[in-house]
Amino acid sequence: MNKLSYKTLEQMGYDGYLLKDAPEKVLQFGEGNFLRAFVDYFFDMANEKCGFNGKVVLCQPIAPGLSKMINEQEGLYTLYLRGFENGQKVNAKRIISAVSRCINPYEDYKALLECAHNPDLRYLASNTTEAGIAYDPACKFDDEPPASFPGKLTRFLYERFEAYGKEKGKGFVILSCELIDNNGQELRKCVHQYIDQWGLSEEFSKWVDEENLFCSTLVDRIVTGYPRAEAAALNEENGYEDNLLDTGEVFGFWVIEGPEWLEEELPFKKANLPILVTRDHTPYKKRKVRILNGAHTTMVLAAYLAGQNIVRNCMQDEVIKGFMNKALYEEIIPTLTLPKEELMEFAAAVADRFNNPFIDHALLSIALNSTSKWKARVMPSFKAYVENEGKLPACLTMSLAAYIAFYSCNVQSLNDEALMCKRPAGDEYAVKDDRPVLEFYYAHKDDDAKTLAEAVLSNESFWGEDLTKVAGLTEAVTRDLETIRTEGAYAAMKSVQ
Structure with a gap:
């Protein structure tokens, strides 16, 4: 040839x-x-x-x-x-x-x-x-x-x-x-x-x-x-x-x-x-980070704990897709300043991209360094929603609880590269993040939901501020974390729709 x-x-x-x-x-x-x-x-x-x-x-x-x-x-x-x-x-x-x-x-x-x-x-x-x-x-x-x-x-x-x-x-x-x-x-x-x-x-x-x-x-x-x-x-x-x-x-x-x-x-x-x-170009960067990347980070950790492995398969599940869509259309897009028509068009394209049959986009690869990703991709939408609406966004709050659950689910060990955890189904997975983050979660591996939620939210090295000062957030994250631990991440996503 x-x-x-x-x-x-x-x-x-x-x-x-x-x-x-x-x-x-x-x-x-x-x-x-x-x-x-x-x-x-x-x-x-x-x-x-x-x-x-x-x-x-x-x-x-x-x-x-x-x-x-x-x-x-x-x-x-x-x-x-x-x-x-x-x-x-x-x-x-x-x-x-x-x-x-x-x-x-x-x-x-x-x-x-x-x-x-x-x-x-x-x-x-x-x-x-x-x-x-x-x-x-x-x-x-x-x-x-x-x-x-x-x-x-x-x-x-x-x-x-x-x-x-x-x-x-x-x-x-x-x-x-x-x-x-x-x-x-x-x-x-x-x-x-x-x-x-x-x-x-x-x-x-x-x-x-x-x-x-x-x-x-x-x-x-x-x-x-x-x-x-x-x-x-x-x-x-x-x-x-x-x-x-x-x-x-x-x-x-x-x-x-x-x-x-x-x-x-x-x-x-x-x-x-x-x-x-x-x-x-900054409004368009904000649109990409908050809608495309924000949707990923909002959804993937809960979806992984619920048994999914690939983004495309999440789009075939009505509960997971519904959770992501509610976060996008009701909690993220209203906080952005570009014309609504442009934002809706971009969000629709995101759905097509997540459903791409030619790309097996692994949830675990998106989960890498989720602490800094949640801060950069989700927290700005979360804070803007609280400021605009005077209440907590249900799905973004749940995503924060899912982040904590992902980093603390049946912790097995801490090695040089990762924190080893187990999904509810029993398979082991590696949590990869900055070393101080992994050491923090390993030190708190036996905490109950309330103690862990308070420790995570008050950790200013994670968020640049003390999130326990956000009215009602500690209680809401504790409640969502307990739901994930007792009923599963799938039920927790369903509960906020």
Whole structure:
């Protein structure tokens, strides 16, 4: 079987959309599954739908990486987007041809710097993991390359400045996709730290700020990556060998913070893609965290204690689904400020995403670090509801009791990695969280419901405040925890609907 390439596709008589030759308009730091199923997919669609006519050149951010594999396939790969959309099952396949090549700067640093001399290059995109946007003072200007991503970027920007610093409009639109708050501005701060450390000119510093736009962005798509179990069958079906197969969910949404002119310049609006340019991305981040992530954290711990293992199966159970929906529509959405129609539409998409038949999303994987997750994802909705309504939200309060129950259900032992507990059905599971959290629950493993509820709610290291001061919360959580312990989590979820 021949490897995927333009020649292979020509020999097969492939008649789908391909763009073999076009100027490189995008430099992307990162070559992993997510960027290829998200950023590169969107630029590929823009090429087809509105004639963007641009290629993406990838830069491998760390060694080792995928550069050799990508170049062997001439940047081509097959992307499957699968799931439910508007209640309909979707399994869409597309060969992505937006990528031109992948540079390994650890083997050919000169090739990366040469990109800065390309007059067509306009956009820089990145996803170098949450740890990628970090200032490392060990990086030097003359390193080939600097180890950190911001170090590489600063050196690259300086190369551009040296080549085109006297010309207007030769800076970049920088689209940071790392999963940290205000990712674009945090990246800009790191760049300026290197400018100061390396003693670069005031003129260059001014150029960085005036000729480059650092955009904070919010990305939203579950990317499941290389389908190892299906790869052989998919390659056989396609008639070519593709070592870069990629998979993700159908849903995708990209919020880019920037001025009004950026929406017209970027190719995505013309291509009618689910990408929003806005002056402030924070309401959309809040929507995602509180609705999508909040629904997960609200539901999964009780559902796991009730015997479920996968998110999709929870959506087939009317009690669990009803519990989640009541939390979403009656307790979370009313606390948000975006137009109600947008919030309802997003919540409906969440239901489709949770019901995805192609993704076995394990409840235990979502349960990782649930203490900080409940604080970040659920507590803001909980507190806003109490403030707005003057009473406790029944489902969110129950989710807090379920969190306590999950961390204290038939505690067996504490090892170096996890707190070992047992579900009511008798199977053992590992609770994974920060060490002080696990030690706290192990120390309280024999507490009755009231004592444990008081200890957890008053623990300011968990919540940043003493939650026993919320009127009626200790009593309500104690009552819900006792229900879970005596009647089961399923009955407890049913009791609040």
